[in-house]
Amino acid sequence: MCGIVGFVGRRNAAPVLLEGLRRLEYRGYDSAGLALLDGGAFTLVRRKGRVAALEDAARGKAGKVGIGHTRWATHGAPSERNAHPHIYGKFAVVHNGIIENYRALKKECEESGETFASDTDSEVIAHLLAKYDEGDFLDSVRHAVAGLRGSYALAILCEGRPDELIAARKGSPLIVGERDGEWYVASDIPALAGKGMKLCPLSDGEIAVLKRGGAAFFDIEGKRIEKEWAEYDTETSAPQLCGYPHFMRKEIDEIPASIAQTAAEFLKKPANQSLCEVLCHTEYVQIVACGTAYHSGLAAKCAIEALARIPAEACIASEYRYRDPVVSKSTLVVAVSQSGETADTLAAARLAKERGAYLIAVANVPHSSLTALADHVIPTAAGTEIGVAATKSYNAQLIALYLLALSLRAAKSGARDVSSSGLASQCERDGEDARLLETLRALPALCGEAIAASRKTKEWARRFCSAKSIYFIGRGCDHAAAVEGSLKLKEISYLPSEGYPAGELKHGTLALIGRDTPVVAVMTDRALAEKTMNSVHEAISRGADAYLVTSLSEYAERKEFAASILVPACERLFSPAVSVIPLQLLAYETALACGNDPDKPRNLAKSVTVE
Ligand code: AGP
Numbered sequence: 001m002c003g004i005v006g007f008v009g010r011r012n013a014a015p016v017l018l019e020g021l022r023r024l025e026y027r028g029y030d031s032a033g034l035a036l037l038d039g040g041a042f043t044l045v046r047r048k049g050r051v052a053a054l055e056d057a058a059r060g061k062a063g064k065v066g067i068g069h070t071r072w073a074t075h076g077a078p079s080e081r082n083a084h085p086h087i088y089g090k091f092a093v094v095h096n097g098i099i100e101n102y103r104a105l106k107k108e109c110e111e112s113g114e115t116f117a118s119d120t121d122s123e124v125i126a127h128l129l130a131k132y133d134e135g136d137f138l139d140s141v142r143h144a145v146a147g148l149r150g151s152y153a154l155a156i157l158c159e160g161r162p163d164e165l166i167a168a169r170k171g172s173p174l175i176v177g178e179r180d181g182e183w184y185v186a187s188d189i190p191a192l193a194g195k196g197m198k199l200c201p202l203s204d205g206e207i208a209v210l211k212r213g214g215a216a217f218f219d220i221e222g223k224r225i226e227k228e229w230a231e232y233d234t235e236t237s238a239p240q241l242c243g244y245p246h247f248m249r250k251e252i253d254e255i256p257a258s259i260a261q262t263a264a265e266f267l268k269k270p271a272n273q274s275l276c277e278v279l280c281h282t283e284y285v286q287i288v289a290c291g292t293a294y295h296s297g298l299a300a301k302c303a304i305e306a307l308a309r310i311p312a313e314a315c316i317a318s319e320y321r322y323r324d325p326v327v328s329k330s331t332l333v334v335a336v337s338q339s340g341e342t343a344d345t346l347a348a349a350r351l352a353k354e355r356g357a358y359l360i361a362v363a364n365v366p367h368s369s370l371t372a373l374a375d376h377v378i379p380t381a382a383g384t385e386i387g388v389a390a391t392k393s394y395n396a397q398l399i400a401l402y403l404l405a406l407s408l409r410a411a412k413s414g415a416r417d418v419s420s421s422g423l424a425s426q427c428e429r430d431g432e433d434a435r436l437l438e439t440l441r442a443l444p445a446l447c448g449e450a451i452a453a454s455r456k457t458k459e460w461a462r463r464f465c466s467a468k469s470i471y472f473i474g475r476g477c478d479h480a481a482a483v484e485g486s487l488k489l490k491e492i493s494y495l496p497s498e499g500y501p502a503g504e505l506k507h508g509t510l511a512l513i514g515r516d517t518p519v520v521a522v523m524t525d526r527a528l529a530e531k532t533m534n535s536v537h538e539a540i541s542r543g544a545d546a547y548l549v550t551s552l553s554e555y556a557e558r559k560e561f562a563a564s565i566l567v568p569a570c571e572r573l574f575s576p577a578v579s580v581i582p583l584q585l586l587a588y589e590t591a592l593a594c595g596n597d598p599d600k601p602r603n604l605a606k607s608v609t610v611e
Pocket of ligand 1: 290338339341389390391605608
């Protein structure tokens with residue numbers, strides 16, 4: 001989604017801003033722009049399309065202070081006039097987030113004779129800055145943001161202040177960086193990659209004033225606040241392709257390492273007494289998340305209910321707060337998010353906390369809004385994920401949630417220390433728990449084997465790319481893998497696709513099944529296999545070609561399937577971590593067969609920071 005980069009330094013700002021914007025390209029955007037200050041008036045350059053086009057247009061433009069932006073259209077079409085920065089009067093502004101009351105604010109401005117140059121909600125911020133301008137830049141910002149409803153991360157320049165940039169945040173991430181006496185601001189850490197960079201994330205309601213001579217932080221009342229800085233070797237936050245054609249393909253190969261690392265970090269954490277108390281008293285688990293993260297919640301629900309015998313529910317975060325959810329002190333709410341910045345997940349997590357739930361965040365980005373909000377964080381250690389289509393982060397989420405399920409199981413059985421390192425020793429005492437933990441520890445190797453077994457997906461993709469629509473079916477835990485396989489496929493191949501519980505097909509969707517609608521069955525649970533086969537036969541009888549992803553060797557050779565992939569067998573509750581891999585690779589190969597860039601799907605953004 002939208003990206004922000006700002007710079008105050010001794011060098012020309014344009015190359016710094018462009019490099020930062022390039023590092024944010026993976027997030028998805030449709031236009032880009034920058035504004036520079038070089039003593040006099042602003043230099044504004046904006047382009048629809050790629051950062052490369054902006055780079056050509058910005059060549060030779062001077063200014064040691066600047067702000068840059070990649071825009072993912074929400075209010076107003078993708079176009080040059082709607083691209084940020086927006087300038088009004090003495091102020092240039094770039095904005096991430098959504099200003100919910102912009103219509104009323106814009107109307108007020110128009111009634112007093114001001115004209116607007118774009119269709120965006122963001123431009124109103126520049127007008128407010130001008131309205132409150134009495135010569136003190138910080139005061140103008142404080143008064144302007146006080147009138148905004150919604151979410152914002154802002155970087156602002158003011159004409160006549162050629163060595164100053166102000167940044168402000170509420171509900172949208174923003175990080176200040178410093179290296180060698182030069183100052184940076186960015187919406188995401190990868191934009192600030194480089195050795196020796198010191199970083200300081202802003203919290204909601206905070207304002208940073210960056211000048212060539214130093215940085216100062218203020219609250220919304222204008223009171224000075226002290227902030228902590230941490231040094232990051234952010235070189236590692238800017239992943240390279242390392243010979244792979246696409247990040248998505250590379251990230252699938254990184255799945256075994258991601259899950260091994262996630263499990264290792266979970267199990268080495270010192271015991272946490274208050275978490276143990278919470279797990280012991282948990283009577284109901286709600287997992288709130290969106291998209292792929294929600295699908296990890298579907299798999300986790302099966303595992304928690306089966307292993308801990310505690311009722312669990314996977315909740316679509318964007319629906320959660322509108323259904324007046326039932327939450328009590330014995331409800332454990334687990335918010336799952338790769339980015340930790342998804343607006344819907346954050347809103348659901350906030351509501352759950354307000355209602356008294358204990359909040360666990362399962363997040364891949366360590367310093368995110370979600371991790372700041374949570375009572376306890378279970379990190380996924382997948383490393384930065386560039387592909388918009390989540391792969392390794394999904395598998396890492398599964399492992400984190402399975403370990404949580406084992407902790408809840410241990411808590412239910414009366415163990416006192418059920419968190420992290422305590423879980424490992426508890427499992428050593430109990431035969432069945434030990435077996436389950438060993439199964440989890442074996443998953444990285446099984447995932448590696450599944451990647452090797454998925455070569456055939458290239459051949460499947462050649463057939464799938466001309467299909468009318470593609471259906472994925474499965475029962476129990478296999479359903480969780482099926483819906484994720486379907487989401488992956490539609491995200492990057494743009495082919496219509498649905499994932500269904502196999503038994504649901506006959507209740508309506510079967511009407512759509514025919515010759516040009518392949519059906520992919522996921523089948524790893526022997527107890528349910530014949531039931532799933534019934535659905536497969538129903539589809540074949542209507543002319544569909546059926547494809548199979550299975551760990552059951554006796555089904556892999558069955559003649560009714562057009563093709564099948566045999567993945568290694570594992571404990572059925574954990575099987576989605578393995579069986580999803582051929583589906584991720586199928587989506588990747590189908591995107592290529594359709595001529596699409598799998599890393600940059602149209603209309604989608606990596607981190608969805610608007611409701
Ligand atoms: C997954 O491929 C998608 N990009 C999307 O569904 C994503 O999982 C969803 O937007 C949630 O993102 P989060 O994990 O960063 O919260």
